[in-house]
Amino acid sequence: MNTITLAHGSGGQAMQQLIGQLFMRAFANPWLDEQEDQARLPLAELTARGDRLAFSTDSYVIDPLFFPGGDIGKLAVCGTANDVAVSGALPRWLSCGFILEEGLALATLERVVNSMAATAREAGIEIVTGDTKVVPRGAADKLFINTAGLGAIPATIHWSAASLTPGDLLLVSGTLGDHGATILNLREELGLEGALSSDCALLSPLIEALRPIRGVKALRDATRGGVNAVMHEFAASSGCGMALQEKALPLKPSVRGVCELLGLDALNFANEGKLVIGVAREAAQQALETMKAHPLGRDAAIVGEVTASAGVRLCGLYGVKRTLDLPHSEPLPRIC
Template sequence: MGGAQGKTRRGYARPLDLTRGRVDLTHGSGGRAMAQLVEELFARFLGNEYLGQGNDGAVLPAPMLEGRPGRLVLSTDCHVVSPLFFPGGDIGCLSVHGTLNDVAMMGATPLYLAAGFILEEGYALGDLARIVESMANAARAAGVPVVAGDTKVVERGKGDGVFITTTGVGVLPLGLELGGGRARPGDAVLVSGSIGDHGVAIMSKRENLTFDAPIESDTAALHGLVAAMLATCTDLRCLRDPTRGGLAATLNEIAAQSGVGMMLQERAIPLKPVVAAACELLGLDPLNVANEGKLIAICAPADAPRLLAAMRAHPLGQDAALIGVVIADDHHFVQLTTAFGGRRIVDWLAGDQLPRIC
């Protein structure tokens, strides 16, 4: 099957068994079983006028801004996460939020999504339905339809249950230019809220750790927050969501792209006590831990107070904070003044985060 999905067959002998049924190889082989999976599972949750056309691709109107064709932003993101269901979300809503956020970090308003699924033979259809329903809910809440999709099935042992790739299209407001290469010495560095929630939620679940206060993933679609920020501050330099590699990786990326350094204040970086405690236990540095509902904003120093106020006024930016400044530095080091008053580098993570031995 390729492209958009539709009502290709009617009247299957038996409906899909979402209680006990499993993905099998026929669900990916292009026959009736696959058409049934598409109709009874994917179209049931994700269906809309574009998917319903059942063509190889979706025909979309070009976005117009003030009578002129707008510039498009296109972004794609592959999602592989273990476990597939975690506190605060699952791979379904994550795959929607992840791509919407990439589009939003360019300053664009997301318009459409496409989704590709790689399913492993033997995966429970009921769980797949939960994932697709969660995806549909996330897309609906964001106001962005999934207009095209594709499914493949791989043999048992050749996948990890479900992999989802999503692609998003958005339209950029006139005149807006954001980019990782635009940070300048003196600029302010802001973060929209507490860091490390997503990564710690995933790792706690993997390690079967429970805490008095539950740790939930922060997975969320940030385009609403971005719209509120753009309405206040038109001279934003850069937005970026600190996902894999955490705040440290994202700030190092921007420092390298812009040819600058940064000086952060450890005390200013928002961190939930329970996340800090879990990081202690697991031997992680929260600065390296993934987020799925946070953004970093870099703006001219004069804009910082207004931008911070706008972020804090939005439900997804209540804990926003000014965490540091951009400085001139030929080495492009991201540095941190520790809560202790000492200084250190905030480096990229080397390899994986690993627990201490002794």
């Protein structure tokens, strides 16, 4: 049997075999081994680490499934784990729901599952509960994944966009738009394969390095909608304005090339391994140096500041300020 059939999602023998031979082996852990309808996890492991539970979910529908720098499986682990991690929590457990299209090559599913398992293992995350559905050919495109993630937020950490005040500085952890430009290049066949690679990465090691710094006030990972969307979220939550400096934005030459070619702004491009941080001015230098000393933050930069006057603005290379609206939509569907 080389392809997924409807029987693999039916609750019968074929599904049991797929679960036993693929998922249980790849994700092996004691919670899955119990084979109950739910994982039963020790609450003490969470209360030893914090006082609040961080809980987040994302579905992944990216097209194509494999791309330079990652694949839908790696993305499904990193994306949700990052949404848990930006609260200050260490991501610990994930659930995983597959929606498979009848006819999907089993080898494709195996490659994705093994990538999820490897990414999770490296991060100390366990995939503890799951579900598999199969829909008839044409009712879904190949493979969708949903993950939900859990971790405990240390009692000392209270990061929140609402706490930002005028004068705070805004930092990014590296070059912008790498993921969006990579997918755009593949889908539009721009022919820049060699130069572009997704930044898909688990950010919790970098976030752990930032945790001890007093003055770190708000963290987000800039995914769909890019840094611009995070700026608008920061502005809405804090009631302040956000002013970015165009010349300070770290951009890879290849990403700049894609932007110029298509007349698009990398600030709106999706990232899958980049933090946006709001920091009290006096802690900004320490946060910047901490990030630069970490492999995930080598290209970190101070890119702007929180202002009293509302709105999101970009100060251009020649000193001209312009308002950054939140676009009605991103350039690309199925970017993540």
